[in-house]
Amino acid sequence: MAQMYLNGEWADAVSGGTREVKNPCDNSTIDTVPAGDEADAQAAVDSARAASQSWAATAPDERANILHAGIAAVKEQMKDLAVLLTKEQGKPFMESMGEINHFLHGMEFYAGMASKIRGSQVPLPPSMNPNSYGVIMKQPVGVCVGIIPWNFPITLMGTKVGPALIAGNPIIIKPASSTPLTTLKIIGLLNEAGLPPGVLNCVTGSGGTLGTALITHPDVRRVALTGSSETGKKVMELAGPDFKRITLELGGSDPMIVCPDADINKAVSGCMIGRFWNAGQACLAVKRLYLFDEIYDEFLEKLVAKVSRYQVGSGMEKAEKPHIRMGPLHTAAQREEIEAQLADAVAGGANVVLGGKRPQDNALADGHFFEPAVVTGVPEDSKLATEEVFGPVLPVFKVGDLDEGIAKANNSQWGLGASIWTNDMKRANRAAREVQSGMLWINQLHFGYDEMPFGGIKASGTGHEHGPEALEYYLEPKSVVFGGLD
Numbered sequence: 001m002a003q004m005y006l007n008g009e010w011a012d013a014v015s016g017g018t019r020e021v022k023n024p025c026d027n028s029t030i031d032t033v034p035a036g037d038e039a040d041a042q043a044a045v046d047s048a049r050a051a052s053q054s055w056a057a058t059a060p061d062e063r064a065n066i067l068h069a070g071i072a073a074v075k076e077q078m079k080d081l082a083v084l085l086t087k088e089q090g091k092p093f094m095e096s097m098g099e100i101n102h103f104l105h106g107m108e109f110y111a112g113m114a115s116k117i118r119g120s121q122v123p124l125p126p127s128m129n130p131n132s133y134g135v136i137m138k139q140p141v142g143v144c145v146g147i148i149p150w151n152f153p154i155t156l157m158g159t160k161v162g163p164a165l166i167a168g169n170p171i172i173i174k175p176a177s178s179t180p181l182t183t184l185k186i187i188g189l190l191n192e193a194g195l196p197p198g199v200l201n202c203v204t205g206s207g208g209t210l211g212t213a214l215i216t217h218p219d220v221r222r223v224a225l226t227g228s229s230e231t232g233k234k235v236m237e238l239a240g241p242d243f244k245r246i247t248l249e250l251g252g253s254d255p256m257i258v259c260p261d262a263d264i265n266k267a268v269s270g271c272m273i274g275r276f277w278n279a280g281q282a283c284l285a286v287k288r289l290y291l292f293d294e295i296y297d298e299f300l301e302k303l304v305a306k307v308s309r310y311q312v313g314s315g316m317e318k319a320e321k322p323h324i325r326m327g328p329l330h331t332a333a334q335r336e337e338i339e340a341q342l343a344d345a346v347a348g349g350a351n352v353v354l355g356g357k358r359p360q361d362n363a364l365a366d367g368h369f370f371e372p373a374v375v376t377g378v379p380e381d382s383k384l385a386t387e388e389v390f391g392p393v394l395p396v397f398k399v400g401d402l403d404e405g406i407a408k409a410n411n412s413q414w415g416l417g418a419s420i421w422t423n424d425m426k427r428a429n430r431a432a433r434e435v436q437s438g439m440l441w442i443n444q445l446h447f448g449y450d451e452m453p454f455g456g457i458k459a460s461g462t463g464h465e466h467g468p469e470a471l472e473y474y475l476e477p478k479s480v481v482f483g484g485l486d
């Protein structure tokens, strides 16, 4: 049985309760983890609070050295960790390796920033005191909590752990109930590399019980959630009364606009990976495709040819070329939601050009497999167009010009990412200015770079992760006025 990690030790839940972790590929039980609750939240916060002063006082180079040692330890065990990630999450092994690599890159980015955090000196008007000046100090916020979803459990844990630790804060990670195993292993390795007890903790349990207890604990000052917009609303309500620092990285329905002057082959590849990576379970996946009239038929034909190469199956087995492996959806409920969204569009007159059903193969019957779908004629008020579609289904729309493309892209509650594919600078410039999203890619795959601030607008959330910008959420600026110097 796996255990939680708090106060420098492995631990069971105070209640002794456990929960099974299942393999989405065949529904077998991989392991069990503690079912933590309020008592475990209290223990984790106590240990983090006890560690906070000395960690804040630790030299930045020392923090970076410990992180670098942890990064090296994770690198050494990368293959085993990727196998475990594939087992609990479902994604193909190659994608698990990619995810852990991305995590390591992000952690290295923040380890490198440890000694670069700085405040500023401010000249002040002489009216009060001709010799005074201001200093803005950056101080750690205190005990942080990171709540993580199941789709990219490792990279999204890293986007919280890296900046929190480097800024001098202790942090408690709560992984999704269905993907705690690889996270626990990595948290253990990072701790064994030399972190003092209590600085980096990981507790497992449900969002409603353990998550709520962590968020509402009076000693927690900062909450970073990556999850659905529905959970984001709850977290905002829970954290609001105590004025906690929150960032909410939530759902999305990224539009992709393809103009007639685009490099069509590159755009088709970008669309295919953008929509179907991780079986479509990505916040910044391409979830609505807008094609100009002139290229609609050519694009669709090329896209369907590529998507038909996907073959669903176990993430531990490579597909034979020219097939490409797609793993199962993460849960039975996830597959049912996708099926309901697709059925709703079909009832409204949509045409499923490819896929869109469970595979016939009996050997796959126990997993949550779903054949990737491309859908045309989708009503604009259908669930497929208006809700977040968190699975491998792509609705394709035709647009007459850029005005219509931008208007349709913006006609959404979401505002995470968006892309435009064009070689016309004027079109690219218009999209950069007018598409309502936190990120815009021009002729580029939807991807969250560690170097660039990443966050959504509208129902996609508030605040940023990634980049030096993320550190702002883990540091409090303190204005200090130096007077009496004359």
Ligand code: NAD
Pocket (backbone or CB within 6 Å): 147, 148, 149, 150, 151, 152, 156, 174, 175, 176, 177, 205, 206, 207, 208, 210, 211, 212, 215, 226, 227, 228, 229, 230, 231, 232, 234, 235, 248, 249, 250, 251, 252, 282, 283, 284, 388, 390, 416, 456, 460, 461
């Ligand atoms: P989810 O909201 O169901 O769960 C996310 C985490 O929140 C889990 O750890 C869960 O246990 C916890 N949680 C749930 N209810 C809670 C509550 N009341 N209080 C405290 N914690 C609670 O999301 P999910 O299904 O795991 O992940 C998929 C969602 O995450 C999608 O909407 C996706 O778009 C979004 N996502 C966003 C980003 C981003 O950066 N914007 C990245 C990845 C995923």
